[in-house]
Amino acid sequence: MPNRSARVGRILVVEDEGAVAIDIQRCLEESRFEVTGIATSMEEAIQEASSFRPDLILMDIRIKGKADGIEAAGCLHQQFGLPIIFLTAHDDADTLERAKRTDPMAFLLKPFKPAELISAVEIALKRGWAEQEIRARESSFLSAMDAIGDGVLTTDREGRIRFMNRAAEHLTGWQQDAGLGRHATEVVHIVGGQPDDPDPRSVFLNGDGNPSSDANREHSVQSRDGVCRWLTIKATRIAGADDNFVRVVVMQDGTQRKRTELEIRRLNEELTARVSELTAMTHELESFNYSISHDLRAPVRHIDGYTKILLERADISLTPEVRSYLDRVRGNAQRLGQMVDELLELSRTSRKEPVRVETALKTLVDEVILDLKPELQDREVEWRIGALPVVACDPTLTRQVFANLVANALKFNHYANRAVIEIGQTSPEGEPALFVRDNGVGFDMKYADKLFGVFQRLHRQDEFPGTGIGLATVQRIVHKHGGKIWAEAEPEKGATFYFTLAPGPSPTQSH
Amino acid sequence: MTTAEPVEILLIEDDPEDLDLALQALAAENICNRIQVARDGEEALDFLFRRGVHKDIPERQPALILLDLKLPKVDGLEVLDQIKRDPKLRFVPVVILTSSLQERDLVRGYRLGVNSYIQKPVDFDQFRATIKQLGYYWLLVNQRIPAGIYQEENANEAASQR
Numbered sequence: 001m002p003n004r005s006a007r008v009g010r011i012l013v014v015e016d017e018g019a020v021a022i023d024i025q026r027c028l029e030e031s032r033f034e035v036t037g038i039a040t041s042m043e044e045a046i047q048e049a050s051s052f053r054p055d056l057i058l059m060d061i062r063i064k065g066k067a068d069g070i071e072a073a074g075c076l077h078q079q080f081g082l083p084i085i086f087l088t089a090h091d092d093a094d095t096l097e098r099a100k101r102t103d104p105m106a107f108l109l110k111p112f113k114p115a116e117l118i119s120a121v122e123i124a125l126k127r128g129w130a131e132q133e134i135r136a137r138e139s140s141f142l143s144a145m146d147a148i149g150d151g152v153l154t155t156d157r158e159g160r161i162r163f164m165n166r167a168a169e170h171l172t173g174w175q176q177d178a179g180l181g182r183h184a185t186e187v188v189h190i191v192g193g194q195p196d197d198p199d200p201r202s203v204f205l206n207g208d209g210n211p212s213s214d215a216n217r218e219h220s221v222q223s224r225d226g227v228c229r230w231l232t233i234k235a236t237r238i239a240g241a242d243d244n245f246v247r248v249v250v251m252q253d254g255t256q257r258k259r260t261e262l263e264i265r266r267l268n269e270e271l272t273a274r275v276s277e278l279t280a281m282t283h284e285l286e287s288f289n290y291s292i293s294h295d296l297r298a299p300v301r302h303i304d305g306y307t308k309i310l311l312e313r314a315d316i317s318l319t320p321e322v323r324s325y326l327d328r329v330r331g332n333a334q335r336l337g338q339m340v341d342e343l344l345e346l347s348r349t350s351r352k353e354p355v356r357v358e359t360a361l362k363t364l365v366d367e368v369i370l371d372l373k374p375e376l377q378d379r380e381v382e383w384r385i386g387a388l389p390v391v392a393c394d395p396t397l398t399r400q401v402f403a404n405l406v407a408n409a410l411k412f413n414h415y416a417n418r419a420v421i422e423i424g425q426t427s428p429e430g431e432p433a434l435f436v437r438d439n440g441v442g443f444d445m446k447y448a449d450k451l452f453g454v455f456q457r458l459h460r461q462d463e464f465p466g467t468g469i470g471l472a473t474v475q476r477i478v479h480k481h482g483g484k485i486w487a488e489a490e491p492e493k494g495a496t497f498y499f500t501l502a503p504g505p506s507p508t509q510s511h
Numbered sequence: 512m513t514t515a516e517p518v519e520i521l522l523i524e525d526d527p528e529d530l531d532l533a534l535q536a537l538a539a540e541n542i543c544n545r546i547q548v549a550r551d552g553e554e555a556l557d558f559l560f561r562r563g564v565h566k567d568i569p570e571r572q573p574a575l576i577l578l579d580l581k582l583p584k585v586d587g588l589e590v591l592d593q594i595k596r597d598p599k600l601r602f603v604p605v606v607i608l609t610s611s612l613q614e615r616d617l618v619r620g621y622r623l624g625v626n627s628y629i630q631k632p633v634d635f636d637q638f639r640a641t642i643k644q645l646g647y648y649w650l651l652v653n654q655r656i657p658a659g660i661y662q663e664e665n666a667n668e669a670a671s672q673r
Contacts, residue, residue: 297610297633298526305532305635330635337633348614 009033009125012054014072015087016040016064020110024058024087027114033121041065042072049080056124058108060087061099070095074102081135083128085120087112151231151251155184157244159204171231171251173224184249191228192220204235204249218254230258282351289347296340304333335465342469345400346454349473354394354480361388361402361434364395365423368402372410379419381410386424388434393501397477404470405436405497412464412495413440428498437496442489451487474499519545519650521573523555523590524608525582529631533577533608536639542646547573552585556593559600572603575649578625580609580616588619595624602656604649 011033015021025035036052039045041064049057057076061069073084086099089110099107105124108117142165145152151168155161160183164176172179172187179187184204221231232252239245307329311318318326365385391398406421413419422437443451443458450456452475455468474497478485482503489495520537524530530548537546549555555578557563561570576594580587587607594600604626609616612630620628629645632638 295610297631298529301610301631301633301635301638302528302532304633305528305535305638308635309532309535334633344612 007129009056009121010036010052010054011121012036012039012045012048012052012057014039014045014057014063014069015060016062017060020060024117027117028121030114031118031121039063042067042075045072045076046079049076049082053080054082056105056121056128057082057084058087058121059084059104061091061095062089070099070102073099073104077102081132083124083131085124149253151249151253153179153184153187153249153251155204155247155249157246159184159247161187162246168251171221171223171229171253173227188231188233188249188251189222189224190219191222204247218258221251229253229255231255285347285351289344292340292344297337300333300337300340304330304337307333335467339467339469342467342473346469346473346476349397349400349480350476352394352397352480354397354477356392356481357395358390359393359395359398360390361398364399365402365406368399368406371403372406376410379410381419381421384420384422384424386422388423389425389432391501393481394477397480398501401474401477401499402436404474408470408497409436409438409440409495411440411466412442412459413438426498431500433498433500435496435498437494439494442491442493442495444491445489448487448489452485519574520646521547521549521555521558521576523549523552523577523582523587524579525550526579529579529610532635532638533642536642537646539639540643540646542643542650551583552587552590555582555590556585559594560597572600574603574655575646576603576605577608577645578605580607580611580620588616588623591620591623591625604653604655606645606649608645 011028013021013024013028013035015024015038021038021040025038028035036054037048039048043065045057045059045063048054057073059069059073059076063069063072067075069086073086076082077084084102084104085106085108086104087108087110088096088099091099096107105127106120108120145163145165146167148165149167151165151171153161153164153168160181161179164172164174164179164187169175169179172189174182174187188204217234218230218232220228221233222228230253232254233249234252235247235249237245237247307326311323311326311330362385365388369383402423406423409421410419417439420439423435425432425434427433428435441459441464447458450458452471453468454472456472457466457468459466475485478499478501481501483500485497485499487495487497522530522533522537524533530550534546534548547558549558558565558568559572561568578587578591582590587609591605591607594603594605601624605624606627606629607616607620607625608629608631610631617628626649627645629641632641
């Protein structure tokens with residue numbers, strides 16, 4: 001805004017009497033105002049105004065053309081927002097009344113003295129400029145408001161809308177023109193809120209107390225065009241003149257966040273439901289296991305017990321054939337018992353999550369071998385134990401892996417043969433793996449995929465008895481650790497079982 | 512099966528065949544011929560606490576209790592709990608002799624103060640050997656508190672607590 005005192009008032013004179021017009025011009029110019037032009041009709045006035053943009057118009061009520069000065073003033077005021085001073089001589093009351101409605105700055109009655117003209121012009125210019133400044137401020141305020149992404153509206157003390165920014169128009173679906181003067185609850189149509197909110201519409205009465213105590217509350221708001229959104233609405237009371245306070249209502253669109261929040265909640269509920277389902281299943285499985293271990297073992301024990309008692313009865317003589325049958329009954333009962341036990345072991349390791357502890361595998365392997373010693377009796381075994389790492393693994397489960405693999409290595413070897421069992425760490429495929437190798441009967445690699453299946457066996461029962469559960473257990477433990485297991489073998493040339501105890505490159509720390 | 516004679520072993524077992532085999536094993540090893548049998552947890556507690564049909568028997572604790580876990584009415588762990596809570600009975604050694612080997616039962620059993628936990632082997636020879644070792648150890652090798660001292664000890668304990 002230029003300095004007010006330095007600013008020269010630029011004035012358009014609309015006067016059809018040339019002499020009067022010239023008088024006025026001279027008078028104005030003597031007081032250092034600039035006359036941008038003299039027009040005699042509304043058409044000329046509009047053209048002049050649009051070309052030179054004066055600050056003020058001096059308008060005679062009687063001018064040339066169809067339209068009189070009042071009509072011209074109304075048009076110029078509306079089109080350019082220019083302040084008007086009417087110059088009038090002897091007009092009737094109706095005309096004056098009509099002129100008043102165009103909101104002029106002043107009336108000057110002809111004939112007027114130059115001083116009257118100058119003082120009226122000065123006042124009108126000052127007022128005009130002040131109003132212009134207010135309008136400029138307002139317009140920059142409005143553009144700022146429209147640039148805000150949040151919806152902003154103001155209401156009067158009755159809650160009627162006085163202003164809406166563009167975002168508020170978008171969120172409510174109401175154009176400002178239509179919304180102005182309506183009650184906020186009508187424009188911001190709240191269809192739902194937080195469950196603990198007795199009357200969500202009371203948000204528009206908030207801010208009567210301490211504004212900072214206002215909680216941001218979420219409401220489901222339906223716009224005029226039917227779109228539902230989650231809006232965080234906050235109302236703040238701003239004191240105005242007298243008791244005429246206004247409320248500023250800010251609405252933040254939280255629809256996306258709310259949607260995400262609801263989705264997360266739904267997923268959580270689903271997850272909780274699945275977990276409890278799984279827990280129930282695990283529970284069922286456990287009681288199933290319990291029943292199996294208790295109820296299935298008992299009859300097996302009874303079969304063995306009574307067969308043994310029968311075999312020992314002194315008062316009946318049994319032929320060698322009958323004895324051999326009874327021995328087979330016992331053998332099968334014991335095998336069944338072993339299968340039940342091993343199946344339980346398998347299910348137990350399946351349910352158990354590995355608890356990783358830094359474990360020296362060398363110690364573990366030594367213990368396994370020591371435990372086997374009594375079973376080996378006179379059997380000749382050469383142990384080749386290589387360097388074994390310290391690994392983060394579940395020691396109990398890992399021990400089971402070595403125990404089962406070593407037991408297999410011993411079992412699938414001809415008894416007469418001198419067994420050579422090698423345990424160590426190697427990197428057959430670039431990444432380190434643990435291995436247990438034997439010089440036993442081996443197997444044909446075309447059956448390798450059957451190795452780790454439950455009840456899958458590669459050897460006849462009369463050659464090498466077994467249940468086919470040991471390697472399944474081993475595989476499960478390895479998988480529980482995130483590792484893998486595989487084997488290499490050739491018939492009559494021994495077998496090697498490789499495994500890792502962690503995903504990716506596993507044991508590295510060598511001891 | 513109430514006996515007038517003092518009971519050496521209380522055998523708590525519901526399965527008739529298990530019971531029969533256990534009795535045969537005990538008989539074969541000639542360990543003990545004074546055996547009281549309870550067919551469920553309630554009967555065992557009635558006997559131990561001299562209630563119901565056992566209300567008139569003289570007070571005398573068995574030397575050993577062999578306890579199955581899966582029992583009708585009152586289960587084995589509950590029986591164990593009541594035994595170990597009783598100021599007199601708690602000194603009687605209790606051996607859990609069960610078909611199942613559940614870690615949960617093991618932990619609970621020992622937590623309640625069981626003296627030993629044995630899974631019945633499938634192989635009858637092993638079962639017999641186990642019974643033999645059990646009887647031998649708890650009835651002959653192990654030193655028990657003589658009956659008369661129970662009261663005295665308990666009185667002293669009660670006094671020291673006061």
